[in-house]
Amino acid sequence: MRIIYDGQIYALQTAGGINRYFANIISKLPESYNPTLTAIHQASKLNYPVHPMLEVYKYKRFRPIKLSSKIEKFYFRYLTGIKKFDIAHPTYYSLLTQKGIKEYSSPVVITVYDMIHELFAAEIEPEGYTAEAKRKAILAAQAIICISENTKKDLLELYPMVEDKISVTYLASEIDASLSHGAESVPSRPYYLYVGSRTSSYKNFDGLLLAFSKAVSVNPEIALSVVGYPFNDAELKLIDELKLTKHIEHYGYASDSHIAKLYRCSVAFIYPSLYEGFGIPPLEAMACGTVVLASNSSSIPEVVGDAGILFEPKATGDLADILLSLVDNSQERDRLIAKGYQRAKMFSWDKTVSQTLDVYRSVA
Structure with a gap:
């Protein structure tokens, strides 16, 4: 043909x-x-x-x-x-x-x-x-x-x-845990991970920052790692207003192996988007062995199924509670990671x- x-x-x-x-x-x-x-x-x-x-x-x-x-x-x-x-x-x-x-x-x-x-x-x-x-x-x-x-x-x-x-x-997904054991650096403190574009409002990155600021006010030891383009002026202003400057670690371009390691070593990957046609990052996260926290909108539940924690993307208080409850609950994380591995194999x-x-x- x-x-x-x-x-x-x-x-x-x-x-x-x-x-x-x-x-x-x-x-x-x-x-x-x-x-x-x-x-x-x-x-x-x-x-x-x-x-x-x-x-x-x-x-x-x-x-x-x-x-x-x-x-x-x-x-x-x-x-x-x-x-x-x-x-x-x-x-x-x-x-x-x-x-x-x-x-x-x-x-x-x-x-x-x-x-x-x-x-x-x-x-x-x-x-x-x-x-x-x-x-x-x-x-x-x-x-x-x-x-x-x-x-x-x-x-x-x-x-x-x-x-x-x-x-x-x-x-x-082309990225899985087999790529995640290189020498690339990851944060030494407990961190959550965001990967992908932030340019459009439907990506809901501002909502994630609001939820994370609530969580940090209770547990100042956690960090948010962000992979993607440099922060724009509006994002920097919001980060400063929310007093998150010291709690965010930014990675620009990252290789597949570096992203895989960031996934695997994180407390969880957060996907707060209001709309996606499919959503590959949650699939990558599950294949790399981390918990997925994702919004319950558009196609995202089709990808994540019951192998992650789905939340209402506009409910910043609910997401903050999930972040706080998960950081010290290794048993729940292990349960979801195991389900995520199995879910990722379906694609x-x-x-x-x-x-x-x-x-x-x-x-x-």
């Missing part, structure tokens, strides 16, 4: 969940498959897939930008047009060819990751460009993959006419790829 993957996502992010998703899908295709990936050449190292039959075509942008942009779209149109493909599976809702997804001559599979651009439009993208590109892609595709039942539910609320096209395939990239191949075969 010959599959074209338009690599728009590699122009939008150098790392991230979608990037990892396609790296795993393409890398685990059977050797009898012939994948082709188009992408923008990037100076930074990207998580490109590896496959014995993979052909990668990269376009290197140049100055003047206007001329480069004109040539770019025709370069990708030429590459897409000179070969025949059995399936097109774009990595995002817009294409490097700058043409519509309906223009593909082969059947199209689209993966819908979440409905953030629709549900949080005012904050994420008021202009609605991504939501409109997604709408066109959803209506044009012959098959749609949703990465959780909750994403499927949210999608159908807007587009009930596509229900027969939808399949649900869960994601998986695998091999299973994701197998289900994706079923979708490909259904429309090829």
Whole structure:
């Protein structure tokens, strides 16, 4: 089977969940498959897939930008047009060819990751460009993959006419406890861990800080470790107002092995998000052997199940109580860690790829 993957996502992010998703899908295709990936050449190292039959075509942008942009779209149109493909599976809702997804001559599979651009439009993208590109892609595709039942539910609320096209395939984690025994540093005091983006309000990082300040007022020995971009001015101001400066340890970029160790050595991992299409970090945390404290909203309960502690994300007092009760309760932590290990085993990239191949075969 010959599959074209338009690599728009590699122009939008150098790392991230979608990037990892396609790296795993393409890398685990059977050797009898012939994948082709188009992408923008990037100076930074990207998580490109590896496959014995993979052909990668990269376009290197140049100055003047206007001329480069004109040539770019025709370069990708030429590459897409000179070969025949059995399936097109774009990595995002817009294409490097700058043409519509309906223009593909082969059947199209689209993966819908979440409905953030629709549900949080005012904050994420008021202009609605991504939501409109997604709408066109959803209506044009012959098959749609949703990465959780909750994403499927949210999608159908807007587009009930596509229900027969939808399949649900869960994601998986590449990080587990086997990576967690390196020489990387971790805090010496009892700490809770936060990993991931904080840029949007739905991530609820401010709510986590409020809950943590309540817990610190009772137990000043605990810390919060944060992995991600440097704190912005608003975050620094809130941290100072809550008198948390000495209780927070920030890690910028962290390798997979470092993150795995931070997970394993923490009291618990906290995931206070109001909305996620799937939520890989709780899965990583369970696979690395720590307790997961996660909000009871959107897709997150599908991932965590009964192997973690779910809380109402806006109830900061409840989360503070959980933090305080867990820090000295090693027996409860051990019980949840054991359940988390078993839960994490239910998700695998091999299973994701197998289900994706079923979708490909259904429309090829």
